[in-house]
Amino acid sequence: MDFENSASFKRRGLLKAGAAAGVSSLVLPQVSWGASETPVKIGMIDPRTGVYAPAGHNEIIGATMAVDEINKKGGILGRPVQLLVEDDNSLPGPAVSKAQKLVAEDKVNFLMGTVNSAASESLSQFALQHEMLFVDTGGHADDVTGSKCHWTTFRTCSTTWMLTAGDFETLFKKFGKKWFFIVPDYAFGHALYKDYMIQLKKAGGQAAGHALAPLGTTDFSSYLIRARAAKPDVLICLQAGDDLVNLLKQAVQFGLDKQMAIAGALQEMEVLQALPKAALLGWWTFEWYWNQPGVPHVADFVTAVKKRTGGKVPTARTWFGYATAHAIAMAANNAKSLDSLKVVKALEGMELPPDVALQPGKVYYRAGDHQMMANMFPGYVPKDASYPNLFKVAEVVPSEKIALSPEAAGCKMTYPS
Missing domain, CATH: 3.40.50.2300 (Response regulator)
Structure with missing residues (x-):
């Protein structure tokens, strides 16, 4: 499946091809920042290999697209945003080990990602232990925002x-x-x-x-x-x-x-x-579909993604990555802080603007369980x-x-x- 032989990946020279080895990837902003500006780092853990690799690749496409847009609008708190991507091989064990690396070595400010629900559950527990915001992009098991919900965890995809x-x-x-x-x-x-x-x-x-x-x-x-x-x-x-x-x-x-x-x-x-x-x-x-006649901004989003992917239309996974990265940036800017608790409070009840929601109606993170309310x-x-x-x-x-x-x-x- 030729999902991500995309110009966007090639254009970002530091998005490396060492996925199988789990090499961390860095997406740099496309604007000039002062040398003294410390970047805000978002760690993304998603499969580039394994059963769910195509889904993971598309979530990464969406997130990198969002990071470009965020940086063009001034980043987070006036600082550049960097996205560091790690491959979890579609499994929970590697997901946690990659999260440990991102937090201990790369000093990320926030975490996002996952497709495998068991990986989502494991990262949710890891994030709680480190009191760090984690947004589950694509792991659906009910208990992530149900019986195993944590104040540090939000979810963009739907529940089972x-x-x-x-x-x-x-x-x-x-x-x-x-x-x-x-x-x-x-x-x-x-x-x-x-x-x-x-x-x-x-x-x-x-x-x-x-x-x-x-x-x-x-x-x-x-x-x-x-x-x-x-x-x-x-x-x-x-x-x-x-x-x-x-x-x-x-x-x-x-x-x-x-x-x-x-x-x-x-x-x-x-x-x-x-x-x-x-x-x-x-x-x-x-959970999302690319053809939504009459819904504002969807056609523009489709066109932009096709330019990055050699003509491939966006998938729900593309939107998960895109919406999640934008939501993290919006919440941090609204909170005027990188403190996870303050960003969490800003995310609770936060509604996505139409050009990020890309579907009818109100799209927001429910305060009571941090679950995205969108559409099926x-x-x-x-x-x-x-x-x-x-x-x-x-x-x-x-x-x-x-x-x-x-x-x-x-x-x-x-x-x-």
Whole structure:
């Protein structure tokens, strides 16, 4: 998948190609600053390798684009912003070790990033221990801003509850009440499965069974055989990244798309771009989509990203990185401080301006649990899907309408005295 052979990466000579070795990367501002100006450093931990590498690369694209814009507008507190990027290999262990390096050696002021939910949870705990702001860009498990919420952690992407609630009613009414689940065996998959099951039982449906597949599974044949034998109305695929690519390709090879509906919670451009025509199918939830006619600033954002990526449209991951970096800068400037507690207080309830929100309605970080309230974009892959028109948004659902309250999600926020 040719996601980031982009001019923006080449143009920033210090964004190094040593991803596999975990080499730290530095994005320098494009304006001239006085030699005495100490930079504000944002440490970004995202996968450049592993199952979720394409998603991580696009989050980095969005963040680097935001840093350019921030610096052109005067940086943070009149100081240049530098983005230091580390590869977590899509895993929690490397994520924490890279965070330790960024804090101890590189002296970053704030942390952001992650795609793997287990990495998000680990970094959230690390940030709490260091009393440092961490914004989870792309790890979805409910408990990050739910039962394991911390005052230091915010999240830009949606929760797993939002992803499942975004399309549950449509799937249940359209395809039937008997579902079989193929579940990635870690925090993200477990949370999605739990959330769908709550809604399925409440609606009077039933689970025909479920199979747990390890992260990085390449052969899904045993799980697909079990799914076929269960004869469900719907096969719910809860994988993401390369795992979902492999699963959908093999499901079509097994002919399951002719025997049952195929659907799931999260779907992303990174996955759809990697699929052959025959496997472009299903009903899903997007968290952001590049084609939003009539929504201010979206077309300009798409044009700007395409210039950086050789014609590739932005994905939800691009927007996660972009919105998160801008939000950190806005909060620090509003707080007139780099102190994490003061920046946290500035972020609580902060609404993104339209040129950063890039979607309808109010987009903000909820004060009670630090969860972004934006929109869900449920829909389906059309039969004539071709890049970049790979998805048809059926409706735009405000997150506020489907999100659990902070109390219902189990968040009990405590702050340092």
